[in-house]
Amino acid sequence: MTDQTAAGKGPVREGPVAETPATGEPAAGEPVAEEPVRYEERGAIAVVTLNRPRYRNAQNSAMTYALDAAFARAVNTRDVAVIVLAGAGDHFSAGHDIGTPGRDAHVSFDRQAVLWWDHVGKAGADARYAREMEVYLGMCRRWREIPKPVIAMIQGACIAGALMLAWVCDLIVAADDAFFADPVVRMGIPGVEYFAHPWVLGPRFAKEALFTGDRFDAQRACQLGMVNRVVPRAELEAATFALAERIATMPAFGLALAKRAVNQCEDLMGMRPGMDSVFGLHHLAHSHNAEVSGDSLAGLDARSMKKTGE
Numbered sequence: 001m002t003d004q005t006a007a008g009k010g011p012v013r014e015g016p017v018a019e020t021p022a023t024g025e026p027a028a029g030e031p032v033a034e035e036p037v038r039y040e041e042r043g044a045i046a047v048v049t050l051n052r053p054r055y056r057n058a059q060n061s062a063m064t065y066a067l068d069a070a071f072a073r074a075v076n077t078r079d080v081a082v083i084v085l086a087g088a089g090d091h092f093s094a095g096h097d098i099g100t101p102g103r104d105a106h107v108s109f110d111r112q113a114v115l116w117w118d119h120v121g122k123a124g125a126d127a128r129y130a131r132e133m134e135v136y137l138g139m140c141r142r143w144r145e146i147p148k149p150v151i152a153m154i155q156g157a158c159i160a161g162a163l164m165l166a167w168v169c170d171l172i173v174a175a176d177d178a179f180f181a182d183p184v185v186r187m188g189i190p191g192v193e194y195f196a197h198p199w200v201l202g203p204r205f206a207k208e209a210l211f212t213g214d215r216f217d218a219q220r221a222c223q224l225g226m227v228n229r230v231v232p233r234a235e236l237e238a239a240t241f242a243l244a245e246r247i248a249t250m251p252a253f254g255l256a257l258a259k260r261a262v263n264q265c266e267d268l269m270g271m272r273p274g275m276d277s278v279f280g281l282h283h284l285a286h287s288h289n290a291e292v293s294g295d296s297l298a299g300l301d302a303r304s305m306k307k308t309g310e
């Protein structure tokens with residue numbers, strides 16, 4: 001989601017990937033300029049950590065590109081067999097950045113996911129479509145194709161755009177305090193940009209989650225098949241790494257082919273063309289909002305989304 005409007009050409013920046021260890025601890029007094037993603041290797045496992053705990057790991061574009069760089073590094077490191085995606089602090093992620101001081105929807109980045117023109121300097125739907133196809137739908141599809149197994153390790157909030165990150169991972173291990181929601185129908189938008197809902201939740205519950213915007217917990221997500229395992233919060237890291245280490249003993253090429261096999265079958269079940277068609281509805285909603293209220297997010301920011309029940 002973004003209320004991107006045509007803005008002046010900003011500086012081209014790439015999110016840096018720091019090499020400091022992922023402790024999982026919130027960084028008290030974290031400066032705004034904190035590296036948005038941390039990367040470390042623990043034996044055959046690469047740990048990629050969303051690192052804006054002060055803002056519940058809200059995803060700005062700097063974080064998106066830092067994530068992409070971290071994933072590419074893990075793919076290109078021969079000794080890395082499995083990737084764990086984590087969130088620093090008490091929450092995995094609150095979703096896309098729609099209101100922190102580090103919001104950067106007006107900034108140009110070197111595009112990685114799709115071959116399309118820059119959104120900066122464009123107006124209206126032209127700008128929104130270009131940006132969201134690159135940083136949201138395109139990036140998520142690119143990460144879904146990472147040829148090594150990726151495990152999401154989720155605690156606390158996993159809301160809206162955070163679901164997209166979790167869903168592109170192959171496996172999800174959730175703490176018993178994890179909760180999930182896609183509340184964007186409150187903005188008049190029919191779900192986040194990577195529209196995997198019917199495939200990962202089943203059509204019936206996908207509609208309930210969208211129609212109500214309500215949270216559902218880790219147990220419910222596990223019953224639906226969206227989450228592989230639910231463990232006590234204190235055991236989340238140990239359980240995730242035990243699973244990662246078990247998988248890391250399998251042949252790398254076999255894992256890559258098995259991943260591709262399942263992904264190809266999901267696409268044959270309609271996921272890819274389904275997402276393409278819904279991406280158009282998503283942008284119809286943004287445009288409608290912009291047309292009637294002057295704001296593609298219908299005037300709702302993170303705070304007002306929270307007030308409406310999230």
Ligand code: ZN
Pocket residue numbers: 001002132193282286
């Ligand atoms: Zn959007």
